[in-house]
Amino acid sequence: MTIARFLGKEVLQMDTKEYLEYIVKVIHTTVVATADDEGLPVTAAIDMMDADESGLYFLTAKGKGFYDRLVKRQYLALTAMKGKGTMSSVAVSIRGKVRELGNERMPELFEKNPYMKEIYPTEESMRALTVFQIYEGTGEWFNLSKKPIERASFTFGGAEKKAKGYFITDACIGCGSCAAVCPQNCIVTDSIPYIIEQEHCLHCGNCLTACPVGAVERR
Template sequence: MYKSYVSVSGMTASTGSMGKKAISISGAVRNIGSNKLDAIFEKNKYMSEIYPTAKSRTALEVFCLYRGQGEYFDLSTKPITRGSFSFGGQKLKTFGYYISDNCHGCGLCVEKCPQNCIDSGTPFEIKQEHCLHCGNCYEVCPKSAVIKLK
């Protein structure tokens, strides 16, 4: 609350890591008071086990994440599925890698990609919806044709 910013990640509880889905969200927050605390405890009954009394709940703050961006992963698909989104008027910042026109088609990036998400062509193309953003393609490209977005 001091910086009015939060980053939260969550993952489904399915058995086996490759059946999981994950989401990460970051953005601006504001304190909305403790009057929503009862509603949170009503929807999350296990919270009463952790904070059993009204006095124990005074350490908790309720906040609203009102502007930001996030991404999701579906590890149950092959290759994995990845997507980005923004909300509350936040402009979506793009991350990851793309292949520029300097590509001469050697295919080293394809060999190094763990998700097989690079299509051949002139230039080769990274399918962003499956990219892990691992940077293997960036590291192996002899022509520096792979560009890292920041």
């Protein structure tokens, strides 16, 4: 899939591989969070260099603290954002397990990301690097450039997909209190119980607060 066609495709039709490819091909540079020895978060700007059905791939130097945290925790979270401003932005977030692959895929990653040869120009300098794979995880797509906003979730590597957000139960009495306070007008009131359109929900929680009978659940 080319970038032009990729950008023109309806987001809710994308599969997991396409979300991962969007991170690599359209955004590329991500902010990654890992935990230090005290359990506190540490962030780093990391380029995601390749993607396939098995996950995301990136490089780091073995002498960095980031490398140590990856090896110890074997877990990370990242956010990739594109857009000139808040209302034109697309964000893709991932939480998942990582493993070190060593030199595996190194030539392929350098070929696909030729700018790396300017940073590590010789074979000797490349020996500082190692390849990591995010091989199992959950992800979320959040698009503020659309009205109403678009939200979608995905998993890869066998991670369990769990329902997140706000849901209206059979306790709904159809009073309309939740719909009145929904900033995205994404609560369908044609039948009882009402239905929240998950693909447009901000997860703001207004519906939960407004419901007089406790019919809204947060999952």
